[in-house]
Amino acid sequence: MGENNLTNFFSEYIKQESIFKQKSALQNNFLPNEITHRDEQIMNVAKILAPVLKGNKPSNLFVYGKTGTGKTLTIRHITENLMKTAETQKIPLKVIYMNCKMGKVADTEYRLIATLAREFGQEIPITGLPTDEIYSIFFRCVERAEKSVFIIMDEIDSIIGKIGDEILYNLTRINSELKKSQITIIGISNDLVFTDNLDPRVKSSLSEEEVVYPPYNAFQLQNILRERSTIAFREDAIEPGVIEKCAALSAREHGDARRAIELLRVAGELAEREQSKKIQLSHLDLADDKIEKDRVLDTILKQPKQYHVVVYSILKLTKNSESVMTGEVYDLYKNVCNSVNLRPLTQRRVSDVISELDVLGVINAKVTSKGRYGRTREITTEVGPEILDEAWKAVSEELGL
DNA sequence: AGTCCACAGGAAGGGCAGGCGA
């Protein structure tokens, strides 16, 4: 492309009206004014938390629901409103939001409590203090603040899985020693059976109240998408039927609104890149593929090198035949390892790698018996051919083959 | 009915990194 062409392209690009009016409305940290189809949950949570406005301690609360059911969104919505009211009424309230999945912030007991204490302006060394000390520092901070404190622990299942439930026990116990302040814990979890694995003492004190968020159905997703799209897109930027199809595609999975919104955003981006004036049904299909492709590629590339060799071997073998067996994969795997100077893992381990890849949804591996010819896994690749191609290219390149 | 293939997948332990308490 010559220089003039390029200049033309850029000036044309500026002139071209964007499909988007406010793209941030489709970003996942967007906080809409109105939340659709969650009235019941919002009212329940609001009733549980409201006593704080009269100086009483609200019950601890647990919120369950699969991803994209509006848990984080509604809790943020409610607490923000609560804060406003508390401010005008001069009620001392502090809300701390923590996402427990964020590494380095809240992935150990020490860090988590330290993060909480820092919220009160307390300086805490990154390491070095005994955990007891951290607790008492935190305790003093809270007591000095003379406030009602809400601690929102999002994705709480992920830390409890990692560091155990003792931390929750300690946090709830602190409460009985506080005189001028009080702590209310709001746990948010994707895992519906999460509390079953908790220590009974923790369980009873923590899930004093529970609110469950069911998945959205296709109809509800449509409404949500409509609402967001009127903010996000120019008028008439969407062909009829697009919203309906987008909702249907996502409802088919498990009513994940986050995914539905992402799908619409990616479709919009693709439409814009094609310089199309409207989002069409075909853009949705492309977006669906793109998201899946990115997901698969992402998960593959995130794995260590050994896994790449296994994936490489599987992809190479499945080019010629529908399905392959563990043994074939392992033979090729060993050869490939030799040619890229990598010490091969044992078959036992590769067998585990294969089943891990299966769990990740990169491949399909089913144990079958071939009778006289043994028992093995039948490995197939279920994702589309163009995804395989990209994966193949990425992995080959990475291995230098 | 019995054999036997080609693995699956459990158990135990080695070795290593990274975090923890002192």
Place this chain on the structure above:
DNA sequence: TCGCCTGCCCTTCCTGTGGACT
């Protein structure tokens, strides 16, 4: 800062097994 502990990856060794073949 250093040893200790823990969790993770991996190996070794092992037993288990569905069904085509004899």
